[in-house]
Amino acid sequence: xxxxxxxxxxxxxxxxxxxxxxxxxxxxxxxxxxxxxxxxxxxxxxxxxxxxxxxxxxxxxxxxxxxxxxxxxxxxxxxxxxxxxxxxxxxxxxxxxxxxxxx
Amino acid sequence: xxxxxxxxxxxxxxxxxxxxxxxxxxxxxxxxxxxxxxxxxxxxxxxxxxxxxxxxxxxxxxxxxxxxxxxxxxxxxxxxxxxxxxxxxxxxxxxxxxxxxxxxxxxxxxxxxxxxxxxxxxxxxxxxxxxxxxxxxxxxxxxxxxxxxxxxxxxxxxxxxxxxxxxxxxxxxxxxxxxxxxx
Numbered sequence: 001x002x003x004x005x006x007x008x009x010x011x012x013x014x015x016x017x018x019x020x021x022x023x024x025x026x027x028x029x030x031x032x033x034x035x036x037x038x039x040x041x042x043x044x045x046x047x048x049x050x051x052x053x054x055x056x057x058x059x060x061x062x063x064x065x066x067x068x069x070x071x072x073x074x075x076x077x078x079x080x081x082x083x084x085x086x087x088x089x090x091x092x093x094x095x096x097x098x099x100x101x102x103x
Numbered sequence: 104x105x106x107x108x109x110x111x112x113x114x115x116x117x118x119x120x121x122x123x124x125x126x127x128x129x130x131x132x133x134x135x136x137x138x139x140x141x142x143x144x145x146x147x148x149x150x151x152x153x154x155x156x157x158x159x160x161x162x163x164x165x166x167x168x169x170x171x172x173x174x175x176x177x178x179x180x181x182x183x184x185x186x187x188x189x190x191x192x193x194x195x196x197x198x199x200x201x202x203x204x205x206x207x208x209x210x211x212x213x214x215x216x217x218x219x220x221x222x223x224x225x226x227x228x229x230x231x232x233x234x235x236x237x238x239x240x241x242x243x244x245x246x247x248x249x250x251x252x253x254x255x256x257x258x259x260x261x262x263x264x265x266x267x268x269x270x271x272x273x274x275x276x277x278x279x280x281x282x283x284x285x286x
Contacts, residue, residue, distance in 0.1 A: 010235075020129060032173075
């Protein structure tokens with residue numbers, strides 16, 4: 001069976017809706033730098049949550065946000081605002097950013 | 104199940120299983136970039152991580168996975184029309200010397216520093232240079248049969264093979280060749 005015949009047979013079973021895999025992959029490549037930072041934040045948060053015995057629900061209550069949002073942060077895929085980073089630092093007693101020196 | 108075209112020329116496909124949000128490639132790349140998912144996985148498989156890779160730091164395991172997932176992602180994205188997919192995929196069983204119809208294949212990163220990569224992309228070879236990705240796994244043990252999550256990948260490969268045969272996506276001549284191979 002030649003390649004064209006095989007491909008044509010497979011095409012009959014092609015998905016009706018387009019896949020988002022390439023879009024997601026391009027997003028990961030295009031946002032690689034801050035995504036890695038977000039992933040590091042998530043790792044540190046998960047370590048501290050385990051130390052403190054905090055669930056996602058408990059952390060969401062302490063931070064005043066939804067559990068769904070905490071879940072997104074812990075995946076390491078969220079572009080965190082300074083406000084959110086500050087809240088995480090405060091609630092979990094972590095330090096991600098050194099305070100700038102004002103002259 | 105349906106199939107998604109991964110390369111424009113129809114040489115690489117990925118299975119979209121019934122009830123899943125997207126295809127198998129999307130799902131494995133999503134998981135391998137999800138810190139919480141990876142942490143849970145390595146916690147559940149900590150003994151294998153220590154005994155087979157001598158790694159005791161889960162965050163190191165997560166970071167290594169993120170690095171390897173990125174390299175695999177580039178490998179797939181950079182497949183050109185001239186690229187030979189038979190170079191990317193290898194027989195699942197290294198001892199298999201002959202081609203079989205709808206052979207089970209794997210792709211992994213070579214020449215990784217510090218330790219061998221544990222990421223695997225699994226596929227069925229449709230014919231020369233044409234593959235269908237069925238899934239992927241973090242393989243920490245020597246044999247896939249040793250752990251439930253890798254055993255499930257074998258089951259998925261078998262399910263896709265059967266689908267391709269049942270729907271006559273492969274020709275009967277080839278199937279007879281395959282049966283002769285089994286004898």
